[in-house]
Amino acid sequence: MVIISRCPYRVSLLGGSSDLDWYVNQNGEGLSIGFAIKLYSRVVAADRKSNGFGILNYSSREEYNAVDSISHPIIRATLKRLNINKMLELSSIGDTLSGSGLGSSSSFSIALIKSIVVLQNLEMSNNEIAHIASEIELTDLNKPIGRQDQYLCALGGVNVLYFKPNGLVNNRNDLKLSEAIENFSKNLYLINSKIRRNASKKLENIKNDKNSKIHIDELLNIAKIFLDKSKNLNKSEIEEFLEISMKKAWDIKRNMNSVMNLELINIEKTILKKGFSLLKLLGAGGGGYFLVSYKGNNIDREKDFFESIGLELIKIELSHEGCSACIF
Numbered sequence: 001m002v003i004i005s006r007c008p009y010r011v012s013l014l015g016g017s018s019d020l021d022w023y024v025n026q027n028g029e030g031l032s033i034g035f036a037i038k039l040y041s042r043v044v045a046a047d048r049k050s051n052g053f054g055i056l057n058y059s060s061r062e063e064y065n066a067v068d069s070i071s072h073p074i075i076r077a078t079l080k081r082l083n084i085n086k087m088l089e090l091s092s093i094g095d096t097l098s099g100s101g102l103g104s105s106s107s108f109s110i111a112l113i114k115s116i117v118v119l120q121n122l123e124m125s126n127n128e129i130a131h132i133a134s135e136i137e138l139t140d141l142n143k144p145i146g147r148q149d150q151y152l153c154a155l156g157g158v159n160v161l162y163f164k165p166n167g168l169v170n171n172r173n174d175l176k177l178s179e180a181i182e183n184f185s186k187n188l189y190l191i192n193s194k195i196r197r198n199a200s201k202k203l204e205n206i207k208n209d210k211n212s213k214i215h216i217d218e219l220l221n222i223a224k225i226f227l228d229k230s231k232n233l234n235k236s237e238i239e240e241f242l243e244i245s246m247k248k249a250w251d252i253k254r255n256m257n258s259v260m261n262l263e264l265i266n267i268e269k270t271i272l273k274k275g276f277s278l279l280k281l282l283g284a285g286g287g288g289y290f291l292v293s294y295k296g297n298n299i300d301r302e303k304d305f306f307e308s309i310g311l312e313l314i315k316i317e318l319s320h321e322g323c324s325a326c327i328f
Contacts (some may be wrong), residue, residue: 001046001047001327001328002044002046002232002326003043003046003115003116003118004042004044004115004325004326005043005045005112005114005118005324005325005326006321007107007110007153007323007324008036008037008040008321008322009033009037009040009095009103009104010036010103010106010107010148010149011037011185012103012282013032013181013246014031014033014219014223014226014246014249015148015219015222015223016032016219017032017145017206017216017253017256018031018163018216018219019148019161020144020146020206021147024163024164027213027216028164029162029164030162030163031160031176031220031224032146032152033160033181033223033226034148034158034159035152035158035159035181036152036155036157036319036320036321036322037319040094040107040111041095041104041108042092043111043112043114044320045089045090045116047088052065052087053065053087054088055089055090056072056075056090057091058090058091060072061096063082064087067080067085074112074137074141077136077140077141078112078113078136080118080140081136081140082113082120084120088116090110090112090115090162097272100192100196100282100289101281101283101288102123102190102283102288103152103153104214105137106133106149106150106153107149109137110133113136114325115237115325117129118325118327122321125324126154126156127151128204130147130151130153130169130174131169133149133168133169134147135148137150143200144203144204145203146163146164147167148161153168154317154322154323155171155180155322156323157173157318157319158173158181159171159176160227167179177227177238179241180235180236180239181238182318183235184238184242184243184302185318188292188316189291189296189313189314189316190289190290190291190292190293190311191290191306191312192266192289192311193267193281193287193289193310194266194310194311195263197284197286202259202285203211205257206257209256209257209259212256215253215256218252219253221250221319222245222252223245224246225245226245229241229244233249240270243277243279246279247278247279247308249280250278252258253280253281253285254281257283259284259285260281261286261302262320274302276294276295277291277295278291278292299313299315321326
C-alpha cells in the first residue's frame with residue numbers, strides 16, 4: 001500500500017504574530033484570519049519491507065535503521081511522537097522552497113503526519129493532525145513559531161482562528177465573511193522577493209525585542225475590530241474594510257524587528273510604483289513573498305516587468321480542500 005498526501009500552503013491576512021505561544025501565554029488570547037492556497041506539499045509513504053532500513057527522500061536522501069538516527073528533525077520527531085518504529089519509505093515534493101512565508105514547513109509536517117496516519121489505518125481528523133503538528137514543531141523541536149500555519153494549511157478554505165494558552169485553538173467561521181474573503185482573494189498576487197531567510201531566527205528576534213508585545217497588541221486589535229465591524233457590513237464593504245485593515249496592520253508590522261531590510265524596501269518601492277496595492281510581507285519577515293492586490297487591466301504586462309527585474313508575480317488561488325490523502 002502506498003499513500004500520497006497533499007497539504008496546501010497558506011496566506012495569513014490579519015492577526016499574524018498573535019498566534020505565537022509566548023504571546024498567547026502572556027496575553028491570554030490571539031487571533032488569526034487567513035486561507036489555504038493552491039500551492040502544496042506532497043508526501044509519498046509506504047512500508048519498507050526489505051533490507052532492514054528505511055529510505056527518506058526530501059532535498060537529500062537518507063537511509064536509516066533507527067528513528068533516533070534520522071537527520072531530518074521534523075521526520076524524526078514525527079515518527080517518535082506517533083511511535084512509529086518500523087521502517088518506512090518516504091518521499092516529499094513541494095511547490096516552493098522553505099523560508100517563503102507561505103507556511104511550507106507546517107504544510108510539509110501536516111502532509112507527513114497525514115500520510116503516516118492513513119498508512120497506519122488510524123482515525124484522525126485534520127484538526128487533530130494540526131494540533132499534533134503544532135506540538136511537534138513548538139514542543140518537541142522547540143521552534144519559536146505560532147500555530148496559525150498548521151491549522152490554516154490543514155483545514156483548507158478561509159478560517160478565523162482563536163488561540164488560547166496551553167495550545168488550545170478554535171475556529172469560528174461565518175459564511176458571509178468567508179465568501180467576502182474568497183472574492184477578495186481573486187485580485188491577490190504574490191511577488192517573490194527571491195530572498196530566503198530562517199523564520200525561526202526572525203521570530204527569536206521578535207520575541208526578544210521589548211517592543212514586540214506592543215506591536216502585536218496593535219495587530220491583534222486591528223483583527224478584532226475588523227471582525228466586529230464586519231458583522232454589520234455587506235460583502236463588498238467587508239472587502240474594502242479588509243484591505244484598509246491589512247494596510248494599517250502592515251504599517252505596524254513593517255517596523256517590527258528584522259521584518260524589513262534595504263533590499264525589501266527597494267522591492268516595496270518598485271511594487272508601489274507599478275500601481276499595486278501592497279498588503280503585507282508574508283511570514284516572519286526578512287524575505288519571502290509580498291502579498292499584493294491588483295485592480296488594473298494588464299496583469300501580463302506587469303508580470304513581464306517583474307520577470308525582467310528578476311522577480312516573480314504569481315496569481316493566488318484559494319484552496320477549499322485541506323490536507324487530503326489517496327491510497328494506491
